Amino acid sequence: MKVLIVEDNHHVAETIADYLELEGIIIDCAYHGESALTLLTQHTYDVIIMDIMMPKLDGISAVKRIREELYCGTPILFLTAKDTLDDKVAAFKAGGDDYLLKPFAMEELHLRLQALSNRGPRLDIGTLSFADLALNTKTERVTRNGQAIKLSRIQFKILTILLRHAPAIVNRQDMIDAVWGDDSPSSDALRSHIYGLRNAIDKGFETSRLETIHGQGYRLNA
Numbered sequence: 690m691k692v693l694i695v696e697d698n699h700h701v702a703e704t705i706a707d708y709l710e711l712e713g714i715i716i717d718c719a720y721h722g723e724s725a726l727t728l729l730t731q732h733t734y735d736v737i738i739m740d741i742m743m744p745k746l747d748g749i750s751a752v753k754r755i756r757e758e759l760y761c762g763t764p765i766l767f768l769t770a771k772d773t774l775d776d777k778v779a780a781f782k783a784g785g786d787d788y789l790l791k792p793f794a795m796e797e798l799h800l801r802l803q804a805l806s807n808r809g810p811r812l813d814i815g816t817l818s819f820a821d822l823a824l825n826t827k828t829e830r831v832t833r834n835g836q837a838i839k840l841s842r843i844q845f846k847i848l849t850i851l852l853r854h855a856p857a858i859v860n861r862q863d864m865i866d867a868v869w870g871d872d873s874p875s876s877d878a879l880r881s882h883i884y885g886l887r888n889a890i891d892k893g894f895e896t897s898r899l900e901t902i903h904g905q906g907y908r909l910n911a
Contacts, residue, residue, distance in 0.1 A: 690806050691715040693734045695725040695751065696768070697743040701791075705738070708795045714802070722746025726754060734763050735806040738798075741769040741780070749783045756784035760827045762810035766801055768793070786811070817852040820911045822890065822898060824852055833890055833898070843868060844886040851899070855909040858902050883907060 692709060696702040697720050706716040717732065719725040723746045725737070737755075741748035748767065755761045766787040767780045777788050786808075787801055815827040821834040829845060831838045840848065846868045850859055865879055887899040900910045 690735045690802070691717070691733070692736050692738060692802060693717050693719065693725065693728060693732075694738045695719045695722065695743070695748065696738070696740045697721055698740075705795075705798070709799065709802075712799055722748060722751030722754075725751055726759070729755060729759055729761055729763075736802050737763050737765045738768050738802075739765050739785070741767060741771050741776070749779050752780070752783040752785055756814050757826075760815040762812065762814040764805035764808060764811065766798075766805060768798070784814070817849065819852055819855040819909050820898060822848075822852065822909065824848060831890075833894065836893070838889055840886065840889055841882075843882045844889060847882055847886055848890070851907060851909050856911065858906045858908045860906040864906065 690713075692714055694702050694705055694716060696705070696718070699720065702718045702720070706718060710716055717728060717734070719728055721743045725739075726746070729737075739748045739752060743751075746754075748769070752765055752767075755763075755765070764786045765784065766789060767785045768789050768791065769776070769780075770791040772790050780788055786805060789798060789801060815825055817824045817826065822832070824831045824845075826849065831840055831845070831848065847864065850864060850867050861879065865873055868879075883899070883901065887897065890899060891897045898909050900908050902908060
């Protein structure tokens with residue numbers, strides 16, 4: 690087993706590493722979230738141990754980027770002194786798989802790491818879904834009720850944004866900024882792409898998924 694420890698307290702990280710190495714586990718250490726992201730682009734791990742309170746990039750933000758930008762499905766165990774329910778909810782929503790409070794027993798940490806390693810990488814990372822729509826941000830495959838849908842590059846971007854916010858309304862200007870940035874298109878461009886996207890995802894289905902809210906923006910409905 691190969692484990693990445695992300696912990697800003699060098700003493701804590703070294704203590705954990707010493708114990709786990711005696712159990713035959715290969716260890717790498719990162720002392721803040723940015724360093725962890727760099728290592729994850731260079732190496733593959735069976736499990737990641739993640740602290741929350743760290744400089745440069747905290748653990749919650751690091752895990753969000755690990756899941757959403759690197760599409761990394763490696764199991765992640767949060768190891769932290771933060772013990773409120775809100776802390777735990779934020780950790781799991783970010784993409785965590787387990788949560789262990791400090792102080793902790795080394796034996797328990799080892800057992801949890803073994804369980805996560807045995808479970809293997811997560812298969813849901815990079816998939817956005819709502820109702821019967823699914824979009825894989827890594828493979829760029831889009832389906833509705835299992836049927837493949839072909840989209841243009843702009844339509845794919847629009848659907849990605851709608852899925853990330855579903856079922857909330859995405860403001861028209863926010864959509865334009867997210868898709869085109871400073872290079873804003875003509876006033877009818879978004880409307881044209883929305884029309885094409887609606888036809889693509891609704892073709893052959895009785896229910897329309899893409900809804901235009903007059904004067905507000907667009908949303909996906911169930």
